[in-house]
Amino acid sequence: MSKIHVSTEINGDQVEFLCETDETLLDVLRDQLGLTGAKEGCGTGDCGACSVTVDGRLVCSCLVLGAEVEGSAVTTIEGMADGDALHPLQRHLLEGAALQCGICTPGVLVAAKALLDKNPDPSEEELRYWLAGNLCRCTGYDKIIRSVMTAAAEMRGEKS
Amino acid sequence: MNVKRKFKVLGTRPVRPDGVEKVTGKALFGADTYATGMLHARILRSPHAHARIVSIDTSAAEALAGVKAVITSADFGEVDSEMTRDTMHNCMANGVALYDGHAVAAVAAISKSVAAAALKLIKVEYETLPHVTDVDAAMQPDAPVLHANRQHRSVVAGTPGNVVYYCDFGHGDVDAGFAAADKVIERTFKTAATHQGYIEPHACLANVGSDGKADLWCSTQGHYNVRLICAEIMGMDESQLRVTxxxxxxxxxxxxxxxIEPVALALSRKAGKPVKLVMSRDEVFRASGPTMSASMDIKIGMNADGKITAGHAKLRYQGGAFPYQMVMMGAMSAFATYDLEHVRAEGWDVMTNRPKMISYRAPGAPMAVYAVESVIGELAAEFDLDPIDVRILNASREGTKSSYGPTFKAIGLVESLEAAKAHPHYSAPLGANQGRGVSCGFWFNFGGQVSVSMAINADGTVNLIEGNPDIGGSRASISMMAAEELGIPYEKIKTIIGDTASVGFSDVTDGSRVTFAVGIATINAAKAAKAEMCKRAAKTWGIDVDAVEWIDGAVHPTGHNAGEFPPLSLAEIAANSGRTGGPIAGHHEGAPDKAGVSFGVHLVDTEVDPETGFTTVKRYTVFQDVGKAIHPSYVEGQMQGGAVQGIGWALNEEYIYGEDGRLQNAGFLDYRIPVASDLPMIDTVIIEVPNPGHPFGVRGCGETAIVPPLAAVGAAVCAAAGVRLFELPMSPPKIMAAIDAKK
Incomplete structure (x- = not known):
């Protein structure tokens, strides 16, 4: 079976790859492009560990085919920091001890950023519902929610 | 240790050393490594709950282009130890598939898609056998027995064959205690099997060379244990198998x-190439984990003043398809919270056609404590007594002879109960359809074998190698303890987890042992390095080593030499080490055994919708004695995470089996762990009653927090809905049935 040629943009870089017709975007990112920040926790869109954005829209990359991102702009956790400068979300999750094992962290960060891009001032309830698709088994979510709220306040220019 | 020591580093909240990698996606987890020429493996699993494997025909799979190896149980040899043999037969069925999801064959191929196609070409002929998945059914004389003649000597003769272990703990005369009680309540409880639910599926990369040496990369809580098991299964010397x-x-x-690790190693040996094997989530649920389900009878007597006169627990645990001994932990935990004159806890471990159980955070304790605490709450309500006052009246204290034997040293249960009673949460008003619950919890904690190696670098920094995978921030706590002992800044320490060829044996990261045991080894390694640095300073000054002492990160002359020489700092001594005798290091190997037990108290408010039976957790507060919180944020995180796992156990999570013995909810959609929108903030109150068995007072803190939530949420739901429930999870249909039955 011949592979499909795909041209896309990933974290601002032009990228080309060949994928099998049934190969997920997650497998392409991880197995072909060396972008292993997105994790496969379930493969069925239930855990959010593979979260990325495609043209600004938050998706589970395990539910997107590699062939579908032709001509799109994909962002992953690897594109979040600006060189050595961490994004405020990354910094506040670290300072707030909002990760224990860290496997869900990339997905949580990508999802939280997608929310703040749309809504810079979410309520705790809005944030909790937005992140309901990102399973974390370690933290009980408390420190994740607090850290994202603190980062959002900082990004809005509020003093903490 | 009654006087609280002043610390410089302990109790602060620095950023963890592995943090940046984890927020940037660079940290390498089990499935994140690749090797040149690597093959992808998949495992074929039984669709039957119990079936004899008549034949396996792998010829068509082997003939498929791109398939490099196919294995079955025939590719594994014999092993001597019964425990390892069971593990091997759990990894690959040996003649009989014992549960839905049991591995029967595996393939390695050049791509995931070829491996998947090859699985479909393997022809397995099964002869289905009668199955049993319920613990009480499995204990009946006519139940199908999974393995003949595997009963432990503790089991009373004539007990049906699936009962593999029996235990009996306690003291006093429970019948006399019940006779003296103003009220005796006896209840039967059931709790479902739950899965640990880690988000990362099992994953490994095995590379067996033609010279017989092997490297194995895997996601594990204990790579030395992986080496031990895999070396035995593979017939290798431990030195030849390096596990990272x-x-x-x-x-x-x-x-x-x-x-999966033995399967990947066997495939790699057969194919002569590196093999990567990653479980799907479906496989994780069907063939790894879960914890035990339970059926329990609890009888407790109480006087009108709240004094417990006697308690008796009968615990029947279902632990899957192989012999095991875990009910012991439940029987020992059940009444550990209370100072009782008459107490008895019996336990039975039972095999069924379900996946082989493995530990889940305080294994065996949450269900037993749920049942006991629920009856204590019911008795307190019966006498119209405050549930915390009743618990304080009966609480274990320093000097209490525990229900399982040992006498407790300094413990913080009463302090935790008093903190809960004084907390604003306990007196906050409740709304309509809301109820409040409280429960205590207990866990033993563990010490175990440990190795730490520490090098003092010439620039004054320190490299520390330990052998316990960091599952929740332990590199931070270990670095902090090293910094405290050496008197240098946290940032000067770099702690790494060595592979099995880099540092000595270390037990598994379990039993809430790492901060305790690796901490002690770290302190002792630092003391050894400090002793060497004292020698170097004395040599530099030309005085006797007895005439120097270590104060705050530097060596000072003492006695009549005091003030004769300016102190030499760690950095100064390290910089000069090449001229005073060579590199400076410290190491420690040991098996610390004074892990202090830990108690916690949880308070929870729930609201139950009387129309749907749906429960919302409105407020939650955790109180726990942790001895000394090294990094309070990560201690709080353990308390919060344990509480939420317990909430899931209480309300949502369960293994659901059909009549056919197959698991019906092998995915995160149908096996529902708590999500962010289910929960409020989880407040924490850290209690610090130092463990006399640790230089800094540390107790393990990771496991205790999953023990109280089951009964606390149970009591809160019962109060909110005005019903009594005796079965977990308290899913909406069960709550509605209880509400309807009351109408």
Missing amino acids: ASEIGGGFGGKTTVF
């Missing part, structure tokens, strides 16, 4: 054994 622990994406006890 990847970053671990959660374990909670579920990664304390092996499920």
Whole structure:
């Protein structure tokens, strides 16, 4: 079976790859492009560990085919920091001890950023519902929610 | 240790050393490594709950282009130890598939898609056998027995064959205690099996060379244990198998054994290439984990003043398809919270056609404590007594002879109960359809074998190698303890987890042992390095080593030499080490055994919708004695995470089996762990009653927090809905049935 040629943009870089017709975007990112920040926790869109954005829209990359991102702009956790400068979300999750094992962290960060891009001032309830698709088994979510709220306040220019 | 020591580093909240990698996606977990020429493996699993494997025909799969190896149980040899043999037969069925999801064959191929296609070409002929998945059914004389003649000597003769272990703890005369009680309540409880639910599936990369040496990369809580098991199964010397622990994406006890590593090693040996094997989520649910389900009878007597006169627990645990001994932990935990004159806890471990159980955070304790605490709450309500006052009246204290034997040293249960009673949460008003619950919890904690090696670098920094995978921030706590002992800044320490060829044996990251045991080894390694640095300073000054002492990160002359020489700092001594005798290091190997037990108290408010039976957790506060919180944020995180796992156990999570013995909810959609929108903030109150068995007072803190939530949420739901429930999870249909039955 011949592979499909795909041209896309990933974290601002032009990228080309060949994928099998049934190969997920997650497998392409991880197995072909060396972008292993997105994790496969379930493969069925239930855990959010593979979260990325495609043209600004938050998706589970395990539910997107590699062939579908032709001509799109994909962002992953690897594109979040600006060189050595961490994004405020990354910094506040670290300072707030909002990760224990860290496997869900990339997905949580990508999802939280997608929310703040749309809504810079979410309520705790809005944030909790937005992140309901990102399973974390370690933290009980408390420190994740607090850290994202603190980062959002900082990004809005509020003093903490 | 009554006087609280002043610390410089302990109790602060620095950023963890592995943090940046984990927020940037660079940290390498089990599935994140690749090798040149690597093959992808998949495992074929039984669709039957119990079936004899008549034949396996792998010829068509082997003939498929791109397939490099196919294995079955025939590719594994014999092993001597019964425990390892069971583990091996759990990784690959030996003649009989014992549960839905049991591995029967595996393939390695050049791509994932070829491996998947090859699985479909393997022809397995099964002869289905009668099955049993319920613990009470499995204990009946006519139940199908999974393994003949595997009963432990503790089991009373004539007991049906699936009962593999029996235990009996306690003291006094429970019948006399019940006779003296103003009221005796006896209840039967059931709790479902739950899965550890780590987000990272099991994953490994095995590379067996033609010279017989092998490298194994895997996600595990204990790579030395992986080496031990795999070397025996593979017939290798331990020295020839190097196991490296990847970053671990959660374990909670579920990664304390092996499920796929021997399969990957066998495939790699057969194919002569590196083999990567990653479980799907479906496989994780069907063939790894879970913890035990339970059926329990609890009888407790109480006087009108709240004094418990006697308690008797009968615990029947279902632990899957192989012999095991875990009910002991439940029987020992059941009444550990209370100072009782008459107490008895019996336990039975039972085999069924379900996946082989493995530890889940405080294994065996949450269900037993749920049942006991529920009856204590009911008795307190019966006498119209405050549930915390009743618990304080009966609480274990320093000097209490515990229900399982030992006498407790300094413990913080009463302090935790008093903190809960004084907390604003306890007196806050409740709304309509809301109820409040309280429960205590207990866990033993563990010490175990440990190795730490520490090098003092010439620039004054320190490299520390330890052998315990960091599952929740332990590199931070270990670095902090090293910094405290050496008197240098936290940032000067770099702690790494060595592979099995880099540092000595270390027990598995379990039993809430790492900060305790690795901490002691770190302190002792630092003391050894400090002793060497004292020698170097004395040599530099030309005075006797007895005439110097270590104060705050530097060596000072003492006695008549005091003030004769300016102190030499760690950095100064290290910089000069090449001229005073060579590199400076410290190491420690040991088996610390004074892990202090830990108690916690949880308070929870719930609201139950009387129309749907749906429960919302409105407020939650955790109180726990942790001895000394090294990094309070990560201690709080353990308390919060344990509480939420317990909430899931209480309300949602369960293994659901059909009449056919197959698991019906092998995915995160149908096996529902708590999500962010289910929960409020989880407040924490850290209690610090130092453990006399640790230089800094540390107690393990990771496991206790999963023990109280089951009964606390249970009591809160019962109060909110005005019903009594005796079965977990308290899913909406069960709550509605109880509400309807009351109408």
